[in-house]
Amino acid sequence: MNDLIWVAIKFMFEKLLRIDRRIIFLFVLIALIVPLFLNISQHIAISPEVRDIYDSLRKLQPGSRVLLAFDYDPPSAPELQPMAVAVMKYCFKHNLKVIIMGLWPQGPLQANLAIESIKRDKEFKDNPPIYDKDYVNLGYMTGNELVIQGMGTDIQRTFPRDYLGNPTSSLSVMKGITNFSNIDFIFNLSAGYPGTVEWVLFAVDRFHAKLSAGNTAVQAPQVYPYVHSGQLSGLAGGLKGAAELEKLLGFYGKGTKFMLSQSFAHIVVIFFIIVGNVAYFATRGKKKK
């Protein structure tokens, strides 16, 4: 009798182990879609790395120059776009001058999308960011880390023209800026190479710029050693980092909105890991017997 139950359990688990992966896919899909329609508020704990970014931003006086480096493309936008929007909103609200550039060809386009969405925002409707007063977009430049190295000597020579084709020297935001020593803060949004690692190696290690970064969660673990060594002051990793930034800076957006789906998804993955292991050990235990 006992044996019969064992056989039944073993059969069940073996069946479970060979479960069609499409069932797993379906679970994931449901876990992500359903929360979009729910409205549950969650408490978001702030990690010290994100607080560092906030502290750096808060120290900036009105009129300070902030360089936003957009080093990502549309596939990584769900994680990085909310960070870009939150930081930009903070800058515009506190009258910090924003300089946009990209080492990825699609980066400056993502910046334009972020600005478009800010202009549509109720909070900025009466006081939309104005080109060359509140921000400039220097566009994309080929050369990867060598662009950063060039900027360390002369930004205006590295980017002779902005995104729209105006000479950089004619822009009022760029007045008096020669290199990183005239930039008060750099925020790098990065999804890979070239990105935060290169900014650390060149802008920070060689030219002593002050740098914080927002990274995709995939890349964040590799960047942690730089936070710990002080080469990087502050790091926001993935959607959670975006939600934390939104909370600290006071602009709730997609980062916070997506957190619920994120929670559900993690629970589904953890659930599958546990089930998979239970099934594995149950069937293996039987074999040993």
Added chain:
Amino acid sequence: MYPTKKALLETSKFIFLLLSFLVLMNVSAFCAVPEDPSYGAPAPPTDLVVRDVPNDAGGAIILHWDPSVDDVEGNDKFIGYEILRSTSPDSGFKVIGTATAGSTELTDNQTVDGKKYYYIVRSLMGSSIAEAWPVGPVSSSQQWFNLGRINSFIALLILSTAILWYIHRARRGDTLFIRKIAGLEAVDEAVGRATEMGKAIYYIPGTQDMDNVQTIAGVTILGRVAKLTAQYETPLDVPVSRSLVMITAREIVKEAYLNAGRPDAYNDSMVHYLTDDQFGYAAAIDGMVVREKPATIFYMGAFYAESLILAETGNSVGAIQIAGTAMPAQLPFFIAACDYTLIGEELFAASAYLSKEPKLLGSLKGQDFGKLCILGIIIIGSIIQTFGIFDFTSIFTVQ
């Protein structure tokens, strides 16, 4: 209704402020004497030091000053600093740059080497300014050696010497011991299994170009795998995502087949280009794997996000998978979904172990020597730091 005492007080305070402001404006226009900071002109920055930027290619002078006493957190009126430059100590000063409140440094990189310059830094608060005395002369120059990098220079010299010495020893025929690497032992077995099953072997050399050292290591290991497939007459398929990799991989596979005495079994279509795009490449391989169900798949080289798509699909068709990469973010997936994984440096060690080539063995030993030095430095250094004998870390500052 008549004004309250408080309102009167406020009004008189305002008038007093206004008057003193006007007076101070006039005074400061004539001489930049620091006045009461809360009401008028700011204090100028002090102790301006100017010097040539060290260890550079010239054309730059660095300025450093102590902040004005008004440059404190919370003082919103303090705007920042303006930097002026002239070639004469008395006249001709022009603004060349600004620095925001809180900064104490600026690099002027618009200088002509050898020309003498004088600098003034002044504080801006509200609409008033205060200048410090001009400082100079100073001129920029280019240097013949970057002294800030002397530590890297020495370390690299020692490391390179060690590598070359070990290579020399290996070539002389000395036996150099290298421990077993589990993932590599499995290569022969994996090729053997594909032969038994009569199915193909896929070899994916990563998605990066030939300029990536990992790709080079991957292509080196391909040489070994190709030699085995030539001997066993197992079909080999190498889809690549870079034209340069295609060229190199063809050379290497061709040579392997030649050395195995089977040049007839080689043809160029074994190594073929798909697309440069990461996901286009992954999608194409995905399709190939699902349709052809290879027996063995190798992933050796630099991978990004496509690693998981590839490894999971390979796993789902039941292929033996052997992976090797030095991309930390991709390693968990290979460890999870592949039968054997070469972790980080093991990929580089693998090409040495497989080929038993003196140059590879020697350099692996050289790297080990480097690791031994680093281990020693960390242990001794941490003890020194613990007892606070001196700042040991300053030796390793990078510039």
Added chain:
Amino acid sequence: MEFGFTFSNTLAAILTIGIISFLWRDNPLYKLCEALFVGVSAGYWFVSLYYQNLLPQLFDKLGLTLIITPHADVKEGALQVLFKQGRFDERILYIFAGILGIMMLMRLFPNLGWVSRWPLAFIVGTTSGLYFTTYFQSNAMAQLKSTIIPLNSINNIVIVVGTVCGLIYFYFSKEHKGVLGGAAKVGTWFLMVTFGASFGYTVMSRMSLLIGRIDFIFSTWLGLVK
């Protein structure tokens, strides 16, 4: 970006669903999307590399652009300087880059294939030289420096012990036995925690990306979620 049930969004949504449909099984729509993707992405890079690389770096610098068409945005190239002003411009050296590039294309002719080794050798040399110093300086020296810390807290001890044992795992000259074996074992534990953490972060990242696509379908395209 547009909002709502427009033609463009519908097109994008069909392509999105087409790719996702592979999860069910390989099917004609997926194959179509895959084939389209391979072609479009090759074309995207082809065009981008021409305009962002070849044109400004080579043709503009040499002055070939001006020879073909007068262009307001482009300044005189090295050829104009040489022939009109009779002055040597260092940009003329870029002609070598062009030659190396063309040598690369010689691969297309089987008996001239060996010529392409020159540009290949150039690329290998450039990257080796660049990596030789930068990687050593920033990933060995800088990280070594920040690992030398006083052992006065649990956290610092974790950092030092973890780094040391991890390095011992990557030490290939001795069989991992005895003390060395023990340390290497501890090293693998640290590496596994590192990979586990990496995995956790990656799960997070991938889920976020999918949320982005689902948000596109349900909010941007269908407008079901506000």
Added chain:
Amino acid sequence: MRREIPLIITGVVGFTYIIQFFIPHWPFNIMEHMLTDWMLIIFAFAIWLGVLNLMKVSLDRISKRTKDWPYALVTILGFLFIVIAGFFFSGGRRFLDPGTPFDYIYQFIYTPLSATMFAMLAFYVASASYRAFRARTKEATLLLLAAFFVMLGRVPVGDAMTSFLPESVRLSKFADWIMNYPQTAGQRAIMIGIALGIVSTSLRLILGIERSHLGSD
């Protein structure tokens, strides 16, 4: 000669780069810039090879009428479509500006395709977790545990589950600790190892000890 000249090129170029790192003086400072530009130019030429190969493979499939040959036609048409739009109808070097046909294809064809390809990883991650992540050994168990804590700690649910604990020891703090200490240590060991590996490979390439990438004569 066919092998010697490439070896010399690699050596000279590699040494130039190393020298400029330590000697900032003219002419090394400008040579670095120029050589890097050259490399980008060669890369831009190399894409021609790749594209021509892709076209050849696809045309072969069409002419031989292999299985699924119509998809090869789609690949070619997709390529021609974006290339023609990019070169002839998108304002030359302003081809990335909003509103050009190239930008349209980028936004509504390329972006959904590539972003969804990327997003598919979410499904594979879940499936891999289920089928491949087993606590077979002590090491695998550690990997799993770390992943478990980080995954839970990085979403608000983790804190909600441990809300009975004081704030400083909740899951999110524990996840932060894993990232900042053990994870950083492991990552660092990997970084240092890789850096040494890169130094020795580069050295071999520059000195011509490593020449397998050049193939044989």
